[in-house]
Amino acid sequence: MPSPRQLKLGAFMRPVSIHTGAWRYPQAWRDANFNLTRLKYLAERLEQGRFDAFFMADHLAVLNMPIDALQRSHTVTSFEPFTLLSALSQHTTHLGLVATASTTFEEPFHIARRFASLDHLSGGRAGWNIVTTSNPDAARNFGLEDHVEHAERYRRAREFYDVVTGLWDSWADDAFVRDAGSGQFFDPARLHVLDHKGPHFSVRGPLHIARPVQGWPVIVQAGASEAGRQLAAETAEVVFAAHGTLEEGRRFYADVKGRMRAIGRDPNHLKILPGAFVVVAGTLAEARAIRARLDSLVHYESAIASLSISLGVDASQFDPDGPLPRDLPDTNASKSARERAIALAEREGLTVRQLAQRLGGFSGLSFVGTPQTIADEMQQWLEQEGSDGFNIMFPWLPGGLDAFVDTLVPELQGRGLLRREYEGTTLRENLGLPRPGNRFFR
Amino acid sequence: MPSPRQLKLGAFMRPVSIHTGAWRYPQAWRDANFNLTRLKYLAERLEQGRFDAFFMADHLAVLNMPIDALQRSHTVTSFEPFTLLSALSQHTTHLGLVATASTTFEEPFHIARRFASLDHLSGGRAGWNIVTTSNPDAARNFGLEDHVEHAERYRRAREFYDVVTGLWDSWADDAFVRDAGSGQFFDPARLHVLDHKGPHFSVRGPLHIARPVQGWPVIVQAGASEAGRQLAAETAEVVFAAHGTLEEGRRFYADVKGRMRAIGRDPNHLKILPGAFVVVAGTLAEARAIRARLDSLVHYESAIASLSISLGVDASQFDPDGPLPRDLPDTNASKSARERAIALAEREGLTVRQLAQRLGGFSGLSFVGTPQTIADEMQQWLEQEGSDGFNIMFPWLPGGLDAFVDTLVPELQGRGLLRREYEGTTLRENLGLPRPGNRFFR
Numbered sequence: 001m002p003s004p005r006q007l008k009l010g011a012f013m014r015p016v017s018i019h020t021g022a023w024r025y026p027q028a029w030r031d032a033n034f035n036l037t038r039l040k041y042l043a044e045r046l047e048q049g050r051f052d053a054f055f056m057a058d059h060l061a062v063l064n065m066p067i068d069a070l071q072r073s074h075t076v077t078s079f080e081p082f083t084l085l086s087a088l089s090q091h092t093t094h095l096g097l098v099a100t101a102s103t104t105f106e107e108p109f110h111i112a113r114r115f116a117s118l119d120h121l122s123g124g125r126a127g128w129n130i131v132t133t134s135n136p137d138a139a140r141n142f143g144l145e146d147h148v149e150h151a152e153r154y155r156r157a158r159e160f161y162d163v164v165t166g167l168w169d170s171w172a173d174d175a176f177v178r179d180a181g182s183g184q185f186f187d188p189a190r191l192h193v194l195d196h197k198g199p200h201f202s203v204r205g206p207l208h209i210a211r212p213v214q215g216w217p218v219i220v221q222a223g224a225s226e227a228g229r230q231l232a233a234e235t236a237e238v239v240f241a242a243h244g245t246l247e248e249g250r251r252f253y254a255d256v257k258g259r260m261r262a263i264g265r266d267p268n269h270l271k272i273l274p275g276a277f278v279v280v281a282g283t284l285a286e287a288r289a290i291r292a293r294l295d296s297l298v299h300y301e302s303a304i305a306s307l308s309i310s311l312g313v314d315a316s317q318f319d320p321d322g323p324l325p326r327d328l329p330d331t332n333a334s335k336s337a338r339e340r341a342i343a344l345a346e347r348e349g350l351t352v353r354q355l356a357q358r359l360g361g362f363s364g365l366s367f368v369g370t371p372q373t374i375a376d377e378m379q380q381w382l383e384q385e386g387s388d389g390f391n392i393m394f395p396w397l398p399g400g401l402d403a404f405v406d407t408l409v410p411e412l413q414g415r416g417l418l419r420r421e422y423e424g425t426t427l428r429e430n431l432g433l434p435r436p437g438n439r440f441f442r
Numbered sequence: 443m444p445s446p447r448q449l450k451l452g453a454f455m456r457p458v459s460i461h462t463g464a465w466r467y468p469q470a471w472r473d474a475n476f477n478l479t480r481l482k483y484l485a486e487r488l489e490q491g492r493f494d495a496f497f498m499a500d501h502l503a504v505l506n507m508p509i510d511a512l513q514r515s516h517t518v519t520s521f522e523p524f525t526l527l528s529a530l531s532q533h534t535t536h537l538g539l540v541a542t543a544s545t546t547f548e549e550p551f552h553i554a555r556r557f558a559s560l561d562h563l564s565g566g567r568a569g570w571n572i573v574t575t576s577n578p579d580a581a582r583n584f585g586l587e588d589h590v591e592h593a594e595r596y597r598r599a600r601e602f603y604d605v606v607t608g609l610w611d612s613w614a615d616d617a618f619v620r621d622a623g624s625g626q627f628f629d630p631a632r633l634h635v636l637d638h639k640g641p642h643f644s645v646r647g648p649l650h651i652a653r654p655v656q657g658w659p660v661i662v663q664a665g666a667s668e669a670g671r672q673l674a675a676e677t678a679e680v681v682f683a684a685h686g687t688l689e690e691g692r693r694f695y696a697d698v699k700g701r702m703r704a705i706g707r708d709p710n711h712l713k714i715l716p717g718a719f720v721v722v723a724g725t726l727a728e729a730r731a732i733r734a735r736l737d738s739l740v741h742y743e744s745a746i747a748s749l750s751i752s753l754g755v756d757a758s759q760f761d762p763d764g765p766l767p768r769d770l771p772d773t774n775a776s777k778s779a780r781e782r783a784i785a786l787a788e789r790e791g792l793t794v795r796q797l798a799q800r801l802g803g804f805s806g807l808s809f810v811g812t813p814q815t816i817a818d819e820m821q822q823w824l825e826q827e828g829s830d831g832f833n834i835m836f837p838w839l840p841g842g843l844d845a846f847v848d849t850l851v852p853e854l855q856g857r858g859l860l861r862r863e864y865e866g867t868t869l870r871e872n873l874g875l876p877r878p879g880n881r882f883f884r
Contacts, residue, residue, distance in 0.1 A: 024622040031620065034652055036563050060551070062650045067630045074620075074627050077613075077651045080559035086528035087563045105549070109502070109583040117522035121478050121529045140646035141551040171519075178473065178516075180466040183741055185516050188509045204582035208504045209519045210476055299625055 005382055007417050008271050008389030008431055010055040010098065011046050012240070014075060017400070018057070018277070018393040019362050020306070021297030023074040025396040032397065033077045036087060042401060043088045046095055049405035050419050052430050053096030053127060054088065055220075055240070055391055056081040060105055060138035069305035082114050089122035096427035098127035098220055098238075103160035104153055105133055105142045109203055111160075112167035115217045116209045124213030124426030127238065128164075129220040132157050134334030135309075147332050154227040156200045161219075161235055163203050165436075166194045168216050170206035172441035192440040214428045215436040224252070224336035232270070233259030237433050240391050241274040242340055242364050244347060249274055249365075249386035271431055274381075276390040277366040279400065280374055280408045287368045294395055295361045300353070303360025307352070309333070310341040310359060320353040340364070362393065371411035379417055447824055449859050450713050450831030450873055452497040452540065453488050453843075454682070456517060460499070460719070461804045462748070463739030464838040465516040471839055475519045478529060484843060485530045488537055491847035492861050494872050495538030495569060496530065497662075497682070497833055498523040502547055502580035511747035524556050531564035538869035540569035540662055540680075545602040546595055547575055547584045551645055553602075554609035557659045558651045566655030566868030569680065570606075571662040574599050576776035577751075589774050596669040601642045603661075603677055607878075608636045610658050612648035614883035634882040656870045657878040666694070666778035674712070675701030679875050682833050683716040684782055684806050686789060691716055691807075691828035713873055716823075718832040719808040721842065722816055722850045729810045736837055737803045742795070745802025749794070752776075752783040752801060762795040782806070804835065813853035821859055 012018065023030045032038035043054055058081050063073065070076065078084075081099035089097055097118065101111050111128075119126035132153035139147045148156070175190035194205035221232045222240040232239050233256050243249040249272075257267035281287035307315040312333025318325060324345045331338075344363055345355045355363075367374045381387045394400035412418035422430050454460065465472045474480035485496055500523050505515065512518065523541035531539055539560065543553050553570075561568035574595035581589045590598070617632035636647035663670065663678040674681050675698055685691040691714075699709040723729035749757040754773030760766065766787045773780075786805055787797045797805075809816045823829045836842035854860035865872050 023620065023627065024625060028622075030622065034562055034618075059650070061646075062648055071628055071630045072625050076628060077618075079562065080555050080651065083524055083528040083556055083559040083563055086525040087532050090529050090532035106552070107547070107584055110548070113522050114525055117525040120476055120521065121525055137646070140644070142549055143644045145644075176476075176519075178465065180470075180472065183466060183514050183739070185465065186513055186518060188513045202582070202585045202587075204503075204579070206504055208501070209522065297625070 005388075006419060007378060007382055007412065008273060009049075009051045009418070010053045010238070010240070010273055010389075010391040011051050011401075012055045012057060012275055012391045012393050013042070014057045014078060017395065017397050019294055019395055020073060020075070020302060020360055021294045022396040024297040025294060027399055028396045029398060030074070033074065033079070038397075039079070039084065039088060040091045042397060043092050043095060045398070045401055045405050047092050049409045050422065051095060051392075052389075053098045053427060054085070055098040055129065056085060056100055058100035059135050060102060060133055061135055061141050062137070064135065064137040064309065066301070066305055069299070069302040072299050072302045082118060086118055086121055089118070089125065094125070094422040094425060094430065096125050096127055096218065096430065097122055098129050098218070100129040100131055102131050102133040102138070103157040104148055105138060108160050108163040108201055109167065109207070112164040112207055113209055115164075116168060116207065116212045119212035119214055119217050120210070124428070126212065126214070127218035127220050127427055129222065129240065130157060130161065131222065134337070136332065149332060150225070150335060151227065154231060158231060159198045159200045162198075163194070163196050163201050165216055166196060166439070167203070167205050167207040168212055169438045169440050170194065171211050172438060173211055176210060190441060211438065214426050215438070218427050218431065218433060224339070228336065229256055230259060232256055233265070234263060236270055238431065239270060239272045241272055241387070242336065243274045243386075244344060244365055246381055246384065246386045249381060250384060253385050253387060269433055271388040273389050273391040274387050275364055275393060277362045277364060277393045277395065278374060278404060278408070279366070279368040279395045280371055280403050282370065284369050284373065287370065290395060291366075291368050295357060298357060298360040300356065303356035306360045307341065307356040310337045312338060315352060315356065318352045320356075321351050324352055324355060371407045374408055375411045375415060375417065378412065379415065382417065447830075448861060449820060449824055449854065450715060451493045451860070452495045452680070452682070452715055452831075452833040453493050454497045454499060454717055454833045454835050455484070456499045456520060459837065459839050459842070460835040461736055461837055462515060462517070462744060462802055463736045466739040467736060467838040469841060472516070474839060475516065475521070480839075481521070481526065481530060482533045484839060485534050485537060487840070487843055487847050489534050491851045492864065493537060493834075494831075495540045495869060496527070497540040497571065498527060498542055500542035501577055502544060502575055503577055503583050504579070506577065506579040506751065508743070508747055511741070511744040514741050514744045524560060528560055528563055531560070531567065536567070536864040536867060536872065538567050538569055538660065538872065539564055540571050540660070542571040542573055544573050544575040544580075545599040546590055547580060550602050550605040550643055551609065551649070554606040554649055555651055557606075558610060558649065558654045561654035561656055561659050562652070566870070568654065568656070569660035569662050569869055571664065571682065572599060572603065573664065576779070578774065591774065592667070592777060593669060596673060598642045600673060601640045604640075605636070605638050605643050605645050607658055608638060608881070609645070609647050609649040610654055611880045611882050612636065613653050614880060615653055618652060632883060653880065656868050657880070660869050660873065660875060666781070670778065671698055672701060674698055675707070676705060678712055680873065681712060681714045683714055683829070684778065685716045685828075686782075686786055686807055688823055688826065688828045691823060692826060695827050695829060711875060713830040713875075715831050715833040716829050717806055717835060719804045719806060719835045719837065720816060720846060720850070721808070721810040721837045722813055722845050724812065726811050726815065729812065732837060733808070733810050737799060740799060740802040742798065745798035748802045749783065749798040752779045754780060757794060757798065760794045762798075763793050766794055766797060813849045816850055817853045817857060817859065820854065821857065824859065
């Protein structure tokens with residue numbers, strides 16, 4: 001019996017892989033940060049696997065690790081999201097293209113325009129992963145000595161979103177008449193000048209590009225804090241969540257969809273996709289061996305540095321073989337990353353060293369097994385309302401992605417849990433999201 | 443006898459055409475602002491014609507014309523340069539991709555990163571047209587009520603350039619060792635942290651993308667003012683010039699190349715390409731008829747509004763059939779545009795109406811004739827050191843470009859004035875420009 005609901009699948013990509021040991025894995029593509037040919041292959045395979053979207057991870061600085069750890073990280077460089085996804089749009093026809101863009105270090109006029117342009121270039125496949133950027137080193141690349149405080153970042157993000165969506169609505173869909181005979185290119189009655197004036201931004205508009213194919217590109221968010229959940233319930237269409245367990249996932253799902261109902265939004269108009277690290281192989285033992293091999297390639301120095309970033313304190317001062325101290329000092333670090341680290345250590349009773357090694361590789365939700373066991377787990381999440389699908393992280397590239405598409409995708413399709421063909425051509429159509437009306441025009 | 447020098451050719455593109463009447467021309471593509479298929483065709487044809495670069499015109503606002511004029515303009519919308527050129531990079535293999543980016547309304551960290559990414563994606567074909575943005579309406583899209591004053595824009599531009607090029611040099615070309623055995627991804631001794639602190643910018647760095655394929659993308663500028671010429675002599679590798687006559691071109695050429703010699707730069711390391719509007723047809727009469735038809739499609743209301751922008755004053759207050767008044771009030775408008783308009787009116791003895799109609803269509807250097815007469819003129823400019831080539835504007839698209847590639851390109855190639863095959867794969871190689879050394883590493 002096919003399931004009444006189907007999984008939505010994003011692929012959360014860094015050019016090499018999310019797992020910090022992945023670039024050292026045998027046969028891994030170590031040069032994908034610089035090599036578009038690699039990315040083309042990966043995007044084409046994701047489309048063959050009927051993924052909803054290529055989801056481009058991003059940050060705005062070289063990560064602030066000690067140099068001894070940093071020199072071991074493949075995440076120091078990557079393509080820039082807008083340019084990379086625009087290029088990949090020309091090698092795909094249905095795959096969504098989600099770019100991460102910061103509301104703290106960008107201008108809303110530029111962001112509105114670039115997403116609109118990507119949406120036109122791709123025939124309606126753009127999505128915007130709204131981030132407020134919690135990496136303190138990013139501030140120093142933009143003339144700020146101190147990082148912007150958490151609550152202030154969210155207030156700015158909300159206004160940023162209002163400006164960007166308002167700019168996208170600058171033109172009615174039928175504004176451009178292009179009547180060569182009369183010489184009228186557009187109908188002035190179908191143009192709206194936003195003239196936004198708020199606490200953070202003054203933006204006149206209009207945007208000098210037509211309304212996006214999708215009306216608005218799909219709005220994606222990831223924040224798990226109180227402010228992040230509320231912003232998501234009000235504005236997001238996809239939430240990239242982070243849960244270690246189905247029980248956590250169900251609580252988050254019920255909370256966010258409840259917040260939507262409370263403000264009158266249809267809960268189906270937001271897809272909750274927890275990040276999931278998927279290692280699939282012919283046998284359970286083989287899958288576990290792949291993960292163990294990967295984790296063994298993570299250096300302890302890098303791992304303890306990553307842990308320090310997540311906690312916002314120098315974790316190398318702690319006893320590596322003792323538990324994580326309680327009552328850590330308050331910091332300006334991302335609350336969601338910090339809370340996740342603390343919860344993981346408590347849930348699994350990890351020492352500082354164990355926690356560092358897990359975080360240094362990949363610490364979140366993981367499905368490690370055969371196509372059958374993983375499909376069972378995914379089905380359980382879907383049926384028990386733990387999620388609407390997943391944002392997949394591959395253990396290494398290209399092999400981890402190839403195994404997913406070649407073995408897990410057919411298993412999911414056979415159970416009716418994943419599309420065999422795309423429902424439409426735009427990202428919205430494939431995600432089952434409505435096209436937003438224009439707030440200024442009918 | 444083949445000429446010892448060859449023309450370098452850019453194509454100065456707006457999605458429809460530079461000429462404001464072009465979208466109304468019979469058979470013109472009126473929807474190219476929204477239709478990537480059109481742009482793909484144009485880029486592919488430019489590459490067949492062995493052009494050096496697709497040069498993407500840009501502005502950061504809907505032009506500040508009265509709505510009656512504005513509604514007749516096809517320039518109200520276009521794709522955004524980085525996204526468009528990234529997409530076009532996937533349909534071309536040798537054509538340079540020059541994006542316009544503003545030093546007044548952008549952040550140097552973002553600009554450095556996007557150009558580096560475009561350069562990697564395209565295999566070394568990126569160029570940066572540095573503009574300081576003279577459109578006062580742009581300021582209001584970025585939270586500024588008053589436009590930044592001319593000299594201050596140039597001071598900021600110079601520091602912006604220093605930061606961007608410094609960020610491009612963050613990594614030595616051999617920094618990324620990717621030694622899977624030892625776990626070292628890069629050599630820390632081959633990484634430089636810029637840590638720039640200046641009057642306009644504080645930018646720590648490093649850039650989180652490898653040094654561009656070309657070292658630096660090709661630096662393009664257009665300013666004709668004293669400050670613009672000096673900045674060009676110090677930093678530019680291509681100058682997009684604007685001259686009405688060969689005599690003006692020769693003076694500019696001698697001036698800028700002289701400034702280069704004065705500071706010890708090789709004059710061959712900068713290519714001066716005046717913008718040239720080229721209407722080519724089988725007979726002179728036919729070519730003139732095409733231009734007359736085009737100009738007849740420019741509305742007077744639009745024309746007088748454009749003239750007002752160029753002059754920085756409301757030109758509709760002047761007697762349309764009288765000469766342009768002398769002693770116009772000082773404004774914050776682009777000095778080069780204003781001086782060009784005044785010079786054109788004086789040189790050709792134009793009334794305000796005639797000047798508006800010329801400016802409203804295209805007012806600058808024009809070659810209107812047969813392949814033979816136009817090749818004669820271009821050869822004269824090249825041999826008399828009026829320019830190193832041209833930045834071509836087509837009268838309408840696609841026909842004006844098709845005629846250029848199908849008839850004028852073979853004529854130029856037959857005379858040895860234009861390459862038959864590209865010299866290299868990068869924009870620098872094709873322009874004959876050296877790859878910049880890294881200021882921090884040998």
